[in-house]
């Protein structure tokens with residue numbers, strides 16, 4: 001079953017035509033890797049996929065709901081199903097690790113106050129601690145989030161995703177700011193969590209080694225297009241390397257598309 | 266051919282050694298100078314008056330020293346009232362500043378028009394000096410500390426709402442986006458990420474607010490809005506400079522203590 005279906009996405013920022021007809025699909029439980037040079041539009045695509053940005057044209061179906069056009073209420077419903085892992089972790093720095101994990105439960109509660117550490121239900125508090133145990137950070141529960149190392153913070157972010165219990169995970173360069181050892185730990189953890197929970201994953205990476213080792217599928221972008229899209233075992237290092245050669249950045253590559261674009265709603 | 270390490274001779278125009286001030290700078294400078302000269306002549310700074318002033322200062326000091334400590338009890342009572350006015354006024358001011366700041370920040374306002382209005386309200390509260398607020402409230406609710414507290418609330422909102430909003434606007438978007446992407450709504454973003462991230466800075470600003478309010482509260486007494494100011498002005502007009510000196514000493518002591526405590530707290534949270 002296809003979980004994510006992206007069709008003919010166009011996105012511009014002012015004069016820069018960032019996404020130029022991006023198309024791919026990801027079946028259920030697949031761990032896909034998104035590759036591409038700096039500035040080719042990967043983060044923009046990720047942000048469009050959970051409605052943090054709206055594309056001007058095209059559709060992004062997550063479990064059948066079109067994130068590109070749906071209303072705010074439906075969008076919130078989709079977001080509950082989509083966990084995010086960010087390059088810079090995006091924890092609330094001066095709150096406890098435990099509180100940050102509890103925020104994942106916002107996917108299940110209408111009110112903010114039922115995920116605030118002092119007011120949260122016994123079940124949610126226990127589950128948050130369980131999630132921290134799974135990333136081996138239960139002993140840091142009461143520490144301030146910004147006092148942890150980068151690798152630990154990313155593990156907390158993964159615990160937050162576990163708390164959310166989504167069916168899809170989008171990870172934008174989850175290991176780009178980590179040292180090699182922490183990066184491998186986080187990659188192992190992320191993939192094992194995704195496999196164990198049967199989640200569908202799209203993960204941006206800049207390390208070809210990681211991509212080839214972990215990914216089931218590779219989606220390679222170049223200057224706003226999908227250049228490569230195939231199962232990992234059907235590609236090779238040369239093909240992936242070619243994603244980083246020639247004109248790769250969207251802000252330096254003129255767009256050839258002249259199709260009139262529908263305005264974003 | 267010069268070797269690569271050697272600087273080459275340039276024949277073209279050199280960058281100028283000194284940058285000439287722009288026309289705008291000139292206009293500002295000349296304008297400032299004009300006002301300065303006009304001011305000096307208007308207040309006719311006379312040598313004789315300054316010298317007489319020094320004499321009068323000596324007279325003041327000789328009458329003020331030693332300070333009359335017999336009225337220390339009632340004076341401390343008035344100082345406590347002043348302190349109360351400041352604390353109560355700042356507390357309400359800060360509480361009211363938070364929603365106003367949320368309305369006036371780009372990333373939290375419900376609508377750009379609301380933002381403009383909220384910014385306007387803050388600007389008005391800030392621009393009107395606290396002494397004028399005090400005069401207005403004395404007219405409205407009568408003499409006494411209530412007028413002073415209301416004046417301090419207005420002044421605190423003008424100050425705090427502005428700096429809270431500036432802080433809220435420069436908060437990194439990441440944590441808010443993380444909360445949004447779990448399906449959290451506007452309230453969750455504000456309570457879960459924005460207020461916690463802004464909290465240290467807002468606390469520091471509020472402490473500045475307390476320091477500012479204590480100094481205001483002293484002055485507000487001069488127009489009858491409660492506190493120690495009334496005592497000071499009546500001591501001065503009765504030429505009881507020894508009592509006045511006691512009052513001034515109490516004020517200075519309290520202000521120093523408050524500023525020391527406040528900066529110690531600020532150092533801990535920042």
Ligand SMILES: Nc1ncnc2c1ncn2[C@@H]1O[C@H](COP(=O)(O)OP(=O)(O)OP(=O)(O)O)[C@@H](O)[C@H]1O
Nearest residue numbers: 013018036037038039040041042043044045250251
């Ligand atoms: N909010 C924005 N406003 C204006 N331009 C933007 C915005 N976001 C992205 N861009 C532009 O879009 C282009 C693609 O950026 P994007 O962040 O998607 O690239 P990326 O593939 O994620 O790069 P990296 O590998 O460096 O993360 C860049 O030229 C960038 O300047």
Ligand SMILES: [Mg+2]
Nearest residue numbers: 042043044172
């Ligand atoms: Mg990026």
